[in-house]
Amino acid sequence: MADGLTTTLNGLINKLSGLAIPADLSLWQLALPAWFLVCFGVFYWYVFGRRSPFSVDSLRRKGPTEMNMSKRDEVLKKAFSEGRVPKGLDAIVIGSGVGGLTVAALLAKVGKKVLVLEQHEQAGGYCHSYTEKGFQFDIGLNYVGQLHENSLDRVAFDQITEGQLDFVNLGEPFDTIYIGQGQTQRKYTIYTGKTEMEAHLKKQFPDDTEAIEKFFQVMKVCARKTHHLACLKLIPRWLALFLLKTGIADVLSSVYRYSSMSHTAWLDQLTSNKDLHTIFSYFFYGVPPKDSSLYVNALLIHHYKRGAYYPKGGASEIPYHISNTIRNYGGEVLVSAPVRRILLDKNGAACGVVVGNSDSEVEVKAPIVISNCGLFNTFKNLLPPQISMKHEIQERLHRVKPGRGSFIVFCGFDATAEQLDIGPTNIRLYKDNDMNKMMDRYFNMYKDEAPDNVPMMLVTFPTAKDPTAKLRCPGKSCMTLVTMVNYEWFEEWKDMPVTKRGDQYLQYKTRFAKHMFDWACLHFPKLKEKLVFQEVYTPLSNSHFLGAYQGSMYLQHNLDLFDPVFMAKNRCDTPVKNLYLTGQDVFSCGISGALHGGLLCASSVLNHILYWDLLFLKKKLKKAKAKQDAQQAKKKLH
Numbered sequence: 001m002a003d004g005l006t007t008t009l010n011g012l013i014n015k016l017s018g019l020a021i022p023a024d025l026s027l028w029q030l031a032l033p034a035w036f037l038v039c040f041g042v043f044y045w046y047v048f049g050r051r052s053p054f055s056v057d058s059l060r061r062k063g064p065t066e067m068n069m070s071k072r073d074e075v076l077k078k079a080f081s082e083g084r085v086p087k088g089l090d091a092i093v094i095g096s097g098v099g100g101l102t103v104a105a106l107l108a109k110v111g112k113k114v115l116v117l118e119q120h121e122q123a124g125g126y127c128h129s130y131t132e133k134g135f136q137f138d139i140g141l142n143y144v145g146q147l148h149e150n151s152l153d154r155v156a157f158d159q160i161t162e163g164q165l166d167f168v169n170l171g172e173p174f175d176t177i178y179i180g181q182g183q184t185q186r187k188y189t190i191y192t193g194k195t196e197m198e199a200h201l202k203k204q205f206p207d208d209t210e211a212i213e214k215f216f217q218v219m220k221v222c223a224r225k226t227h228h229l230a231c232l233k234l235i236p237r238w239l240a241l242f243l244l245k246t247g248i249a250d251v252l253s254s255v256y257r258y259s260s261m262s263h264t265a266w267l268d269q270l271t272s273n274k275d276l277h278t279i280f281s282y283f284f285y286g287v288p289p290k291d292s293s294l295y296v297n298a299l300l301i302h303h304y305k306r307g308a309y310y311p312k313g314g315a316s317e318i319p320y321h322i323s324n325t326i327r328n329y330g331g332e333v334l335v336s337a338p339v340r341r342i343l344l345d346k347n348g349a350a351c352g353v354v355v356g357n358s359d360s361e362v363e364v365k366a367p368i369v370i371s372n373c374g375l376f377n378t379f380k381n382l383l384p385p386q387i388s389m390k391h392e393i394q395e396r397l398h399r400v401k402p403g404r405g406s407f408i409v410f411c412g413f414d415a416t417a418e419q420l421d422i423g424p425t426n427i428r429l430y431k432d433n434d435m436n437k438m439m440d441r442y443f444n445m446y447k448d449e450a451p452d453n454v455p456m457m458l459v460t461f462p463t464a465k466d467p468t469a470k471l472r473c474p475g476k477s478c479m480t481l482v483t484m485v486n487y488e489w490f491e492e493w494k495d496m497p498v499t500k501r502g503d504q505y506l507q508y509k510t511r512f513a514k515h516m517f518d519w520a521c522l523h524f525p526k527l528k529e530k531l532v533f534q535e536v537y538t539p540l541s542n543s544h545f546l547g548a549y550q551g552s553m554y555l556q557h558n559l560d561l562f563d564p565v566f567m568a569k570n571r572c573d574t575p576v577k578n579l580y581l582t583g584q585d586v587f588s589c590g591i592s593g594a595l596h597g598g599l600l601c602a603s604s605v606l607n608h609i610l611y612w613d614l615l616f617l618k619k620k621l622k623k624a625k626a627k628q629d630a631q632q633a634k635k636k637l638h
């Protein structure tokens with residue numbers, strides 16, 4: 001490409017010099033076209049002149065799902081040893097969540113030698129699945145949106161998995177929401193579809209059609225203009241802050257306003273219908289809607305507008321295929337490799353990491369270090385204290401808080417979906433329609449009150465979503481119940497060994513689990529008799545298995561986190577040279593959030609905005625698809 005550009009430019013210069021320049025043409029009249037040419041040249045080089053990780057050729061024909069467990073383990077559970085570290089590393093990635101694997105695959109695809117180090121015994125982070133007694137459970141993936149053909153996320157996923165991922169559409173309705181208890185309980189359903197989602201809500205709230213219209217307008221702006229927020233992390237920090245502080249940014253895009261606007265405050269102007277308030281913030285993440293950003297809540301609902309999807313084969317298909325890509329391009333993913341410290345050279349730049357436990361520490365060197373293990377872990381635990389104390393790092397740490405912990409109950413049944421009357425639709429339960437009051441009350445409860453007063457819950461059936469589950473767990477079904485809890489409720493057991501936390505801990509977490517299971521049984525009465533397996537995952541499990549800081553699922557997704565000025569400051573590059581951040585702490589939580597964390601991070605590392613390349617590829621694929629469709633239509637006609 002660069003050669004092509006040189007020839008074109010040379011040709012142009014020859015032509016220009018061949019022209020007889022009139023003597024009266026002033027210098028500045030020439031300057032304008034010359035300036036234009038330079039700009040064009042720079043743009044051309046920026047977009048096409050460099051190696052891109054994206055190409056149509058990197059897609060392979062989809063292979064069958066790997067069912068052989070030992071073969072899967074070879075990919076997902078390759079343990080760390082010094083001998084397995086590739087020679088001549090260009091980058092080390094700490095953590096193998098979607099955010100870490102994404103940036104690793106992108107760098108590997110442009111020829112960098114990368115090593116991913118994961119502390120757990122399996123790669124994937126929140127996206128890993130575990131199997132026990134013939135049941136397979138996912139930790140942090142229930143359903144993902146924006147994966148319809150040729151969507152940006154879908155194209156990105158295809159590129160980092162060489163086209164090997166397959167997603168199942170959950171169908172309609174993908175979510176059912178119950179608000180209230182007993183006789184007065186109300187049921188609402190959520191449909192996908194460009195127009196159907198809105199139309200279906202209007203049908204259920206006939207007196208609030210105007211409020212719904214307004215919300216959907218905001219949703220559209222938020223979804224279409226998300227790149228304006230992402231840009232803040234890609235352009236130079238001083239420029240981003242200048243645009244925001246002078247108010248120029250607000251003139252350019254309304255998304256900056258929505259991101260710093262309280263969800264409840266905005267909605268209060270539209271409607272007093274509390275059920276509708278609940279619907280518009282029904283994806284709970286531990287922050288009451290009054291303290292959450294309108295932008296995020298709108299984006300979350302928009303996320304599923306074009307369909308809710310589940311990866312065929314389970315969540316671990318995602319790390320499985322991305323890890324394969326990394327290895328196909330010369331990189332490596334090694335587990336049981338807890339990173340203890342980030343190494344700095346004499347100029348204070350990151351130059352490697354220390355891996356292992358206290359009795360066997362190994363140094364691994366690379367000129368670039370990328371952390372996927374979150375803002376708190378990276379800045380507080382992996383850097384020397386004198387570096388953590390730097391103003392810019394402290395400033396970032398002070399603005400954010402660890403979010404609530406997740407509490408998950410995994411249940412296994414000796415019966416099929418048909419026998420249990422369960423399906424792919426997710427159920428969301430809320431005891432009350434005042435989310436603000438309900439969450440404030442719950443999170444302020446005494447430790448002993450909380451287990452019997454869980455106010456909200458997600459009920460989901462992974463085996464019913466995935467047609468291949470029948471092969472993996474024949475005759476069996478799985479259910480996952482999710483709610484949120486305070487870390488403090490569990491903190492007293494935090495230093496005890498993972499399997500020996502004692503009876504009190506067991507009793508305490510079982511009280512939550514029982515309450516939640518009984519609540520689910522009100523909606524699915526056949527579950528009770530067929531239950532044969534139950535395991536409970538608390539914030540302490542989250543700390544143990546995923547190294548989560550204070551057991552939290554995410555950073556607290558409150559208004560502070562989405563304040564545009566903070567967004568501009570919370571970027572992939574850090575005050576430590578050659579140290580970068582990826583994953584959900586960079587932009588937002590979610591599988592898609594972590595994916596974009598990886599895209600943003602790779603853009604920062606390569607100093608090349610990869611979104612351009614991705615958009616070009618998306619256009620190309622769309623065109624090819626349209627052509628193919630037209631040909632097929634023609635064939636049918638004949």
Ligand SMILES: Cc1cc2nc3c(=O)[nH]c(=O)nc-3n(C[C@H](O)[C@H](O)[C@H](O)COP(=O)(O)OP(=O)(O)OC[C@H]3O[C@@H](n4cnc5c(N)ncnc54)[C@H](O)[C@@H]3O)c2cc1C
Pocket residue numbers: 094095096097098099100117118119120124125126127139140141142143144337338339340372373377406408482545546547548553582583584585588589590591592593594597
């Ligand atoms: C219960 C639950 C349900 C969810 N449901 C959904 C959903 O339905 N849809 C959706 O889109 N999102 C969902 N999410 C959110 C989503 O799973 C996460 O936002 C996303 O996967 C985070 O990816 P990540 O790469 O940023 O981080 P993680 O997946 O957390 O990866 C970080 C990795 O770093 C490793 N690590 C930490 N410290 C070290 C160290 N010192 N050395 C080496 N490795 C280290 C960890 O072990 C971990 O593997 C859910 C989350 C939870 C908890």
Ligand SMILES: *[C@@H]1O[C@H](CO)[C@@H](O)[C@H](O)[C@H]1NC(C)=O
Pocket residue numbers: 068069070071
């Ligand atoms: C599964 O894979 C392992 C290792 O590759 C192989 O030894 C074994 O025979 C395979 N099992 C089956 C049932 O194919």
